[in-house]
Amino acid sequence: MNREFYKLKTAVIKAIANPTRLMIIDCLREGEKTVSEIIEIIEDEQSNVSKNLGILKSQGLIKDRKAGLNVYYTLKICCINEFFCCLDNIISEKFKHQQNLINTLSNN
Amino acid sequence: MNREFYKLKTAVIKAIANPTRLMIIDCLREGEKTVSEIIEIIEDEQSNVSKNLGILKSQGLIKDRKAGLNVYYTLKICCINEFFCCLDNIISEKFKHQQNLINTLSNN
DNA sequence: AAACTATATGACTATATTGGAATATTATCA
DNA sequence: TGATAATATTCCAATATAGTCATATAGTTT
Numbered sequence: 001m002n003r004e005f006y007k008l009k010t011a012v013i014k015a016i017a018n019p020t021r022l023m024i025i026d027c028l029r030e031g032e033k034t035v036s037e038i039i040e041i042i043e044d045e046q047s048n049v050s051k052n053l054g055i056l057k058s059q060g061l062i063k064d065r066k067a068g069l070n071v072y073y074t075l076k077i078c079c080i081n082e083f084f085c086c087l088d089n090i091i092s093e094k095f096k097h098q099q100n101l102i103n104t105l106s107n108n
Numbered sequence: 109m110n111r112e113f114y115k116l117k118t119a120v121i122k123a124i125a126n127p128t129r130l131m132i133i134d135c136l137r138e139g140e141k142t143v144s145e146i147i148e149i150i151e152d153e154q155s156n157v158s159k160n161l162g163i164l165k166s167q168g169l170i171k172d173r174k175a176g177l178n179v180y181y182t183l184k185i186c187c188i189n190e191f192f193c194c195l196d197n198i199i200s201e202k203f204k205h206q207q208n209l210i211n212t213l214s215n216n
Numbered sequence: 217a218a219a220c221t222a223t224a225t226g227a228c229t230a231t232a233t234t235g236g237a238a239t240a241t242t243a244t245c246a
Numbered sequence: 247t248g249a250t251a252a253t254a255t256t257c258c259a260a261t262a263t264a265g266t267c268a269t270a271t272a273g274t275t276t
Binding site for chain 2: 001003006007008009010012013014016017018019022023026027041042043059060061076077078079080082083085086087089090091093094097
Binding site for chain 3: 034035036046047049050051053054066068069070071
């Protein structure tokens with residue numbers, strides 16, 4: 001097992017392992033957006049959004065296009081839908097499991 | 109946008125955003141394994157492997173089964189293959205891009 | 217050129233995550 | 247019961263990451 005390769009993969013995954021960046025990705029799924037538009041949608045600080053866009057870009061997850069004062073960002077990951085679908089399954093499984101625990105406890 | 113929901117998702121993603129845990133997941137893709145087997149394959153500290161197994165389990169990504177002194181772990185995520193396939197694409201794109209940059213620079 | 221607008225960057229503090237060493241727990245076996 | 251084996255847990259120092267505030271940059275408009 002090559003630890004270096006796993007670190008590379010980890011860097012990419014870490015880029016999506018953050019609520020702000022997940023929100024950015026989600027709002028880019030609708031299509032290209034400027035930084036201002038993203039800020040308005042996710043209701044966050046300008047500097048924070050900008051910084052997190054930089055992190056996503058540095059990992060090759062989004063790309064940008066400058067036009068005058070604006071910078072337009074787009075998703076570069078085609079497989080993102082499958083991934084989030086998988087994620088939703090995991091989360092609903094988790095909830096189901098917790099709900100079962102709660103039910104079991106309240107029956108005793 | 110519901111920040112709490114994004115935090116939940118983030119917790120799951122964070123669970124795979126670590127080299128040791130990625131290695132664990134990869135070696136569980138071959139099938140059920142005991143902790144000792146995992147330790148031997150990924151060549152890591154016992155306490156570290158055990159701890160990271162706990163993190164993966166707490167996020168519903170793996171499950172365990174006790175048998176005598178041993179604990180067997182299995183993957184619970186069916187969609188893991190698609191995800192890693194996607195990840196590999198992103199990484200190879202990144203490398204391609206960096207290679208292009210290097211080529212461009214060395215041609216000047 | 218000065219004022220303005222959109223975005224990026226830097227410095228900073230708070231918080232989270234990391235892996236290792238030591239120790240605890242639990243089951244098995246003699 | 248005492249020794250041993252497999253796994254989990256706790257404590258800790260080092261490092262990484264988060265977001266905020268202030269400032270910088272770069273393009274636009276007047």
